[in-house]
Amino acid sequence: EPEVTQTPSHQVTQMGQEVILRCVPISNHLYFYWYRQILGQKVEFLVSFYNNEISEKSEIFDDQFSVERPDGSNFTLKIRSTKLEDSAMYFCASMGTLQGPQGRDGYTFGSGTRLTVV
Amino acid sequence: GQNIDQPTEMTATEGAIVQINCTYQTSGFNGLFWYQQHAGEAPTFLSYNVLDGLEEKGRFSSFLSRSKGYSYLLLKELQMKDSASYLCAVKGNRDDKIIFGKGTRLHILP
Numbered sequence: 001e002p003e004v005t006q007t008p009s010h011q012v013t014q015m016g017q018e019v020i021l022r023c024v025p026i027s028n029h030l031y032f033y034w035y036r037q038i039l040g041q042k043v044e045f046l047v048s049f050y051n052n053e054i055s056e057k058s059e060i061f062d063d064q065f066s067v068e069r070p071d072g073s074n075f076t077l078k079i080r081s082t083k084l085e086d087s088a089m090y091f092c093a094s095m096g097t098l099q100g101p102q103g104r105d106g107y108t109f110g111s112g113t114r115l116t117v118v
Numbered sequence: 119g120q121n122i123d124q125p126t127e128m129t130a131t132e133g134a135i136v137q138i139n140c141t142y143q144t145s146g147f148n149g150l151f152w153y154q155q156h157a158g159e160a161p162t163f164l165s166y167n168v169l170d171g172l173e174e175k176g177r178f179s180s181f182l183s184r185s186k187g188y189s190y191l192l193l194k195e196l197q198m199k200d201s202a203s204y205l206c207a208v209k210g211n212r213d214d215k216i217i218f219g220k221g222t223r224l225h226i227l228p
Binding site for chain 1: 151153155158159160161162163166205207214215216217218219220221
């Protein structure tokens with residue numbers, strides 16, 4: 001079964017440092033997302049990406065965050081200057097279509113990157 | 119705005135049946151999802167409802183009433199491995215992202 005792959009699985013970084021979280025979505029999917037989940041809290045939407053541009057972003061996704069699809073397979077989330085409160089599990093997700101049988105399946109999530117900012 | 123409510127925790131016994139409720143208020147509606155999430159892992163898809171009624175898939179069923187803004191997930195013949203959080207999630211409009219509720223942590227007792 002196709003998978004969404006995220007690397008690294010764990011990342012520890014010092015406050016103020018830049019981090020890049022990497023994702024390889026399912027190859028024929030068109031819609032890509034980043035979510036985060038702070039420990040013990042709900043899964044929160046960060047950003048959606050379609051046709052090589054951001055289609056929507058949340059209030060959390062401020063100027064410190066950026067996304068890129070540099071080579072047609074990878075989908076990255078960059079945090080420019082990490083803060084302690086950025087510590088969370090970051091999930092990448094992809095979806096083939098918004099409607100029809102595939103739309104019924106919602107997202108396929110990657111296994112996540114646990115980011116710890118110290 | 120969008121709001122999704124579900125109980126924080128529930129406890130049930132192995133072999134029994136449990137119903138997890140979810141109510142939502144959204145500016146639009148294009149489907150409701152249920153996901154299962156084990157601790158430290160990614161959510162995994164369980165079910166999708168966009169029309170009123172019951173969708174059955176093995177031991178899991180999901181119900182939707184759009185007029186009431188209400189859904190439930192029914193788990194039958196509970197197994198210890200069903201101990202997890204169950205996330206209710208809603209897509210507001212056709213091109214919209216999916217918004218998650220806080221999840222219901224289900225504890226299964228032997």
